[in-house]
Amino acid sequence: MLLKFDPYGIYCPQANVYIDPWKPVKNAIITHAHADHAKWGNENYLSHHLSIPILKFRLGDINVQGVEYGEEIIINGVKISLHPAGHIPGSAQVRLEYKGEIWCASGDYKLQLDGISTPFEPVRCHHFVTESTFGLPIYRFPDSQTVHQDMNDWWLKNKEEEKTSVIIGYALGKAQRIIKHLDPAIGTIYTHGAVDNLNRILEKTGLELPPTKRIISDTNKSLFKGNIVVAPPSAIGSPWMKRFLPYSVAICSGWMQLRGTRRRKSADRGFVLSDHADWAGLNQAIKETGAENVYVTHGYKSAFAKWLRENLHINAVEVDTLYEGESLNESTTPENEIDS
Numbered sequence: 609m610l611l612k613f614d615p616y617g618i619y620c621p622q623a624n625v626y627i628d629p630w631k632p633v634k635n636a637i638i639t640h641a642h643a644d645h646a647k648w649g650n651e652n653y654l655s656h657h658l659s660i661p662i663l664k665f666r667l668g669d670i671n672v673q674g675v676e677y678g679e680e681i682i683i684n685g686v687k688i689s690l691h692p693a694g695h696i697p698g699s700a701q702v703r704l705e706y707k708g709e710i711w712c713a714s715g716d717y718k719l720q721l722d723g724i725s726t727p728f729e730p731v732r733c734h735h736f737v738t739e740s741t742f743g744l745p746i747y748r749f750p751d752s753q754t755v756h757q758d759m760n761d762w763w764l765k766n767k768e769e770e771k772t773s774v775i776i777g778y779a780l781g782k783a784q785r786i787i788k789h790l791d792p793a794i795g796t797i798y799t800h801g802a803v804d805n806l807n808r809i810l811e812k813t814g815l816e817l818p819p820t821k822r823i824i825s826d827t828n829k830s831l832f833k834g835n836i837v838v839a840p841p842s843a844i845g846s847p848w849m850k851r852f853l854p855y856s857v858a859i860c861s862g863w864m865q866l867r868g869t870r871r872r873k874s875a876d877r878g879f880v881l882s883d884h885a886d887w888a889g890l891n892q893a894i895k896e897t898g899a900e901n902v903y904v905t906h907g908y909k910s911a912f913a914k915w916l917r918e919n920l921h922i923n924a925v926e927v928d929t930l931y932e933g934e935s936l937n938e939s940t941t942p943e944n945e946i947d948s
Contacts, residue, residue, distance in 0.1 A: 610686070610704055610711050611735070613903075613927050618713055618737065620704055623683040625654075627702050627713045630930040637688070639715025640699035641666060642780060644932040654681075656690050658698030661809045662780065677726065693717040694728030695883050696781030697810055703731050712897060713737040716933070718882065719889040720752050722785045724815060730896035737903045738894060741884040741933035742862050743912030749862065749886040755879050756789035762858060762877055764794050767834040772852040776875070777860040779803050779840040781883050784810060784817060786838055786860055792818045798832065799823065800839035800848075827851075845874070862886065862934055884934050895920070906931040 612619050617629030617636075625635040632649030639645055641655075641662035648667045655663060657674030664670060675681065677700065680689045685707075690700035695716045702713045712733040719728050742749075759775065766773045777783045779802040787807070790797055797820045799807065804822040811817060821827075823837065829851050843849060844857070859875045862882030885893060894902060894916065902924040904913040909926040916924035 609735075610706050610709050611713065611737070613929070617929075620686060622706055623686040623688065623704070625683060625688075626650075628715060628931070637690075637702050638663065639693065639702060639713070640696055642696070642716070642778075644930065645715060656698045656700045658813050659700075661813060662698070662806065665805070665809055677729075691731050692726040692729045694719060694722070694725050697725050697784070697813070697815060699725060701729075701731055703733065709734060711735040711737070712899075714739065714893070716741070716884055716931075717893065718885045719892060720749065720882075720885075722752065722883075723788045724784050725781075728893070730893060732898050734899060735901045735903070736894060736897045736899035737905065737927075738890065739884065739931070739933060740890065740904050740907035740909045740912040742882065742886050743890055743904070743908035743915075745887050747862060747865055747886045748888055749865070749880050749882060752881070755881050759786070759789065759858070759860075759879055760791045760794060762856075762879075763790070763836050766856050767795060770833055770854070772832040772834070772855040773836040774843075774849065774852055774855050774857045775836060775838055775860060775879075776841055776844060776857065777838065777881070778883070780806050782860060782881070783807075783838050783840065784815065785881070785883070787817050787820060790818060790836060790838075795835040796821060796831070798827075798835060798837045800837070800843060802840050802842075803838050882934060891920075894922070901925075903927045905929045906933045 616631045616633050618627040626633045627637045628639050628645040629636050634651045636650040636653050638655040641659045653670050653672035660672055660674045687705040689703045693699040693701045704711045710733040712731040716739055717728055763773045777786050783803040799820045832852050856876045858877035860879045860881040864878030864880045902922050904926045913924040913926045916922045
């Protein structure tokens with residue numbers, strides 16, 4: 609087998625390289641810069657060039673090489689290239705080919721267009737490593753344009769009621785997608801410091817976003833009324849939120865497909881907006897790879913692997929990894945701690 613799963617991550621012995629290792633290794637290919645896929649401590653990193661500024665921001669002064677989508681490098685006879693995953697800016701699938709055997713490790717991916725990421729491209733292969741974050745039939749996400757319009761309608765309604773709108777999403781990827789589709793004609797878009805840090809970095813790579821204002825400790829509280837605040841999950845229930853009273857809170861996540869999740873998080877509104885593929889997207893992506901063998905990682909892996917075996921007649925097996933998929937919590941790292 610060209611790839612195997614060991615205690616350090618997804619390993620290619622022939623090239624002596626790991627994909628998204630969760631323990632320090634010599635050579636690591638990183639599919640994207642989310643914390644569960646990009647860990648500190650590797651000797652050498654390789655990623656899409658758009659991920660490099662975020663990786664350095666989160667991991668420090670690392671030794672990292674950037675490549676373009678489709679650019680081929682050869683390590684000990686193994687042809688390796690990165691291909692768009694559509695998850696967040698710079699996210700990539702890793703294609704490996706050796707002696708006619710082709711593998712693709714997809715990392716996290718989605719097929720919905722989000723306006724900020726290079727769209728997902730299926731990679732033809734014999735072996736496909738897939739996530740299954742939303743690998744149940746109940747997860748069928750609405751059209752993203754409809755969700756974007758609903759977000760702006762919610763903001764406008766709150767403005768009419770003289771409330772501050774607080775919308776919650778991951779600081780990296782989700783927050784920028786939210787901001788990209790907010791209507792600045794309604795009011796001012798304010799950002800938590802964690803979101804603003806990543807906005808500035810991504811804008812330097814060419815990402816275009818509407819104007820935003822960073823929230824600082826002495827920002828006049830009266831300015832927030834009727835406007836919107838974009839913040840990471842770590843803000844929910846924190847003292848930092850008090851400055852926005854009266855406010856209405858919305859969470860953007862694929863988990864908002866289930867109303868009970870919204871209630872448990874004490875949100876007034878949930879928008880079904882995910883950086884991961886839904887049920888239909890997972891099935892479509894796998895079919896388009898033409899893979900005969902599928903390795904199902906984080907999410908509903910047992911149920912999804914069983915479905916692939918029984919309904920698509922694919923040799924699908926579940927694999928244990930340390931990837932988290934889409935969580936309603938955000939790891940505590942320096943860039944997403946609450947600003948004072």
